[in-house]
Amino acid sequence: xxxxxxxxxxxxxxTGSFQQAAKQCGVTQSTIxxxxxALEADLGVELFHRSSHAKLTLGGECxxxxxxxxxxxxxxxxxxLTDLVTGKQPELCIAAIHSVCASYLPPVLQKFCHDxxxxxxxxxxxxxxxxxxxxxxxxxxxxxxxxNRFLITGKEMAVEMLYxxxxxxxTAANHPLAKYESIPWLExxxxxxxxxxxxxxxxxxxxxxxxxxxxxLYAALEVNTLDAFRGVxxxxxxxxxxxxxxxxxxxYDPTLAVRSLANSGxxxxxxxxxxxxxxxxxxxxxxxxxxxxxxxxxxxxxxIQNSK
Numbered sequence: 001x002x003x004x005x006x007x008x009x010x011x012x013x014x015t016g017s018f019q020q021a022a023k024q025c026g027v028t029q030s031t032i033x034x035x036x037x038a039l040e041a042d043l044g045v046e047l048f049h050r051s052s053h054a055k056l057t058l059g060g061e062c063x064x065x066x067x068x069x070x071x072x073x074x075x076x077x078x079x080x081l082t083d084l085v086t087g088k089q090p091e092l093c094i095a096a097i098h099s100v101c102a103s104y105l106p107p108v109l110q111k112f113c114h115d116x117x118x119x120x121x122x123x124x125x126x127x128x129x130x131x132x133x134x135x136x137x138x139x140x141x142x143x144x145x146x147x148n149r150f151l152i153t154g155k156e157m158a159v160e161m162l163y164x165x166x167x168x169x170x171t172a173a174n175h176p177l178a179k180y181e182s183i184p185w186l187e188x189x190x191x192x193x194x195x196x197x198x199x200x201x202x203x204x205x206x207x208x209x210x211x212x213x214x215x216x217l218y219a220a221l222e223v224n225t226l227d228a229f230r231g232v233x234x235x236x237x238x239x240x241x242x243x244x245x246x247x248x249x250x251x252y253d254p255t256l257a258v259r260s261l262a263n264s265g266x267x268x269x270x271x272x273x274x275x276x277x278x279x280x281x282x283x284x285x286x287x288x289x290x291x292x293x294x295x296x297x298x299x300x301x302x303x304i305q306n307s308k
Contacts, residue, residue, distance in 0.1 A: 003074060005039040006067045008032050009047060012054050013064050021054075091120035092289050095131035096144040097201075098226050099246035100276065104301045105144070111300070112293050119289050127224065128201035135279060141290050144297070146201030147275035158285045160278040160294070162301050165244045167205070167272040169259045170229065172236040178257035185213065185262060192220035194229060194238045202274070206241050209272055230256060243274050 004025075011021035012032070022029040040047055047060035056064065092112075096105055101123065113121055126134070128145035135143040144162070169188065171177045177187060189210070195217075196203040203222075210217040220238055223229060226249070229240050234255050241261075250256045261272055278297055284290050 001039065001042050002035075003071075005035045007071055008035040009039060009060075009067055010064070010071055012036065012048065013056055013060065016053050016055070018054055089119060089287065089289060091122055092116075092142075092293060093122045093124070093140040094142050094144070094293070095124050095126045095134055095140045097128055097131065097146060097276070098125050098224075099243055100144050100301075101125040102226060103245045103248055105297075108293070108296045108300050111296055112289075115292060115296075116289050127196065127199055129199045132279065135281075141284050141287075142278065142280040142293060144276065144278050146205070147277045148201060156281050156283070158280050158282050160298060162276045162278055162297070164273050164275045167241050167261065167274060168244055168247055169261060170233050170240040170242050170247060170250055171257045171259065172234055173255050173257050174236060175239065175257065177239060177259065180259055182260045182262045188239070188261070189213075189215050189218075191239050192218045192237065194221040194223060194232045194240045195219045197222045197224045200224065202241075202243065205272075205274055241272075 008021060008025055008027075011024045012018055015021050015024060018032050018036075019029050022032045025032065036047060043059070043063070045059035045063075046057050047063065049055045049057060105123070109121060109123065112119075124131075124134075124140070128148060131140070131143040131145045132148070134140050147161070169177065169183050175191075177183050177191065180187070193206075195206060207217055221232060223232065226242075226246050229242060229246075230250055230253065232238055233240050234253075247258045251258050263271065278294065280290060280294065285294060
């Protein structure tokens with residue numbers, strides 16, 4: 001049973017004529033006749049009374065409403081696919097880490113909304129692990145996350161390196177560490193920290209560095225928003241290790257201090273940095289709105305961040 005056979009069947013039922021159905025379907029009358037004969041052979045039932053007017057048999061009347069639904073579903077599916085590949089999708093869903101949402105992404109969002117006013121843009125601020133999971137589950141179209149080679153491998157993935165940035169220390173303005181211009185690790189490890197919750201790439205990055213140094217990370221509190229980090233650190237007891245892009249607002253807050261980290265001395269290249277990447281799938285990258293958003297991010301997010 002083939003789709004063109006079902007379409008021929010519906011056309012004949014609508015026109016009441018094999019000849020008119022052939023014209024409607026853009027084929028010869030003999031082709032229409034062969035298609036109906038093949039369909040009847042597959043079903044084991046005659047569908048039309050052969051006379052001057054093609055009239056449905058009882059079997060044909062039973063089959064017609066179901067075949068109409070099949071053809072309508074097929075037309076809807078093909079139209080949706082056509083809209084998809086021509087960029088007429090109704091929405092574009094993005095997942096991005098908090099610091100990117102707060103700093104570099106807003107101008108990109110504004111430009112995209114101007115260029116694609118009929119596409120509803122939905123942006124969710126999530127940790128890296130969660131962002132990649134919802135991407136793989138098909139719940140978002142694109143993710144901007146910390147690099148994690150274990151989660152972005154596979155031929156189906158498209159990955160663009162965006163930038164690498166230093167990790168810096170956030171303290172209260174009156175904290176003992178604020179007196180340093182560049183904080184030594186031996187001083188840093190003495191103080192309790194507020195960290196990202198489990199499942200965030202930043203927590204994993206900090207934990208790995210402490211393990212390399214063979215010292216214990218005293219994580220006194222876990223939060224998951226930049227406002228929470230600033231609010232907790234402002235109280236004066238806890239400190240936080242955060243990427244440079246997450247500390248833009250903190251630099252202008254007189255109650256807070258942002259300091260660089262001194263080299264830890266565990267290797268020749270001991271600076272602590274994180275890489276931020278943009279991820280989608282190869283098939284999604286062929287869709288015009290997603291492709292356009294991808295290019296906007298590449299054009300508008302700085303490639304390398306330098307310590308201030």
